[in-house]
Amino acid sequence: MNNYTVQGLHCANCTKIMEAKLHQLKNGDTIRLNYATSQIYLPEEIDLKAVKKILLSDKIQILENDVSDQKSGFEKEQAQHHSAREITKKHHHSHDHPVTGGSKAVKNIKFVFILNLTFSVVEFILGALFNSAAILSDAVHDLGDSLSIGSALFFQKFSAKEANERYSFGHRRFSLLGALITSIILIGGSILVIMNSIPLLFDPQPVNSRGMFWLSIVAIGINGYAAWLISKGTSKNEKVLNLHMLEDVLGWVGVLIVSIALEFTNWFILDPILSLVIASYILSKAIPNFLESAAVFLEVVPTGVDMKVLEDKIKLIPDVHAVSHLHMWSIDGEENALVVTVYLDSEDTQKQEQVKEDIRYLIKDANVTHSTIEIVVDEEFFIQ
Incomplete structure (x- = not known):
């Protein structure tokens, strides 16, 4: 069996449907598509061109792994002079607290969410009673962490849903709502805290230092326990949360020092x-x-993508003499989409398909999972 990376698998259900289509090919009954790893496994005797044709009908592209003789001629030529990284630089995007992993990890994260939310409410109350702006500031911090974790837990269910008639790109953007809502609350809360604290610089007010001291002791214990609990996990999410808990511990150490x-x-x-x-x-x-x-x-061009460079590279493809309506945007901050209209000097359908394949190779490092490439044969070329 040969395995290749594929790009453009939209959902697990789409993958099963496509796998069933591939099974209809001669010697195709052992073909396997893996949505989780974006891999396709093909038997030695399969017709690779036939597989590509079926995949491309659903905008799915095979990106051969270390099989240079199977790359398009254009890709070989361009590889000698250019790198796809001129179009897009590798970048990583992650949300504050993405929630995935096993049930134990989710259980721990839920516990930390409840703990943080409860304690942030207590902080707001005691911060007001102790007349401490520092405690109120940390309450905003803890509330932000709680909202971030809670929204991730809530919106994750929606973002994992597959595409349907109403959400043709799927529900992945739901995962952004939590980050956006949390950011707005944190920014608004922090501005209010700053507006309240600045006058206190010129007219400091007495605070209940003893109350601050004991609250900081309790806070260090609670956040320290949460950090210890999360540190026992092995998932990436738990490791990220552990860092946040340790940040909270350090913040409360600052409150403790001030109270003393x-x-x-x-x-x-x-x-x-x-x-x-x-x-x-x-x-x-x-x-x-x-x-x-x-x-x-706002559908801004993804970070690191140079649209002018991409357009120039598309124009270098044989038979292409013009490009228009070139757009690229991000669906959820990770997966991107592209539409483009390409003008050709050829009516040859095979050349047109080759141009589409070459364009998909150009954008393979931009994590484009949805691409629409329209081919227009320029009539003026034939009039000449």
């Missing part, structure tokens, strides 16, 4: 200073996340 200082001094200005530091840190994380999520919703 205020117990023996009247440097009440330390409380608003710490509040501003925490709020500024939250903004430094929330604003980039908001802008990144908003860019996806």
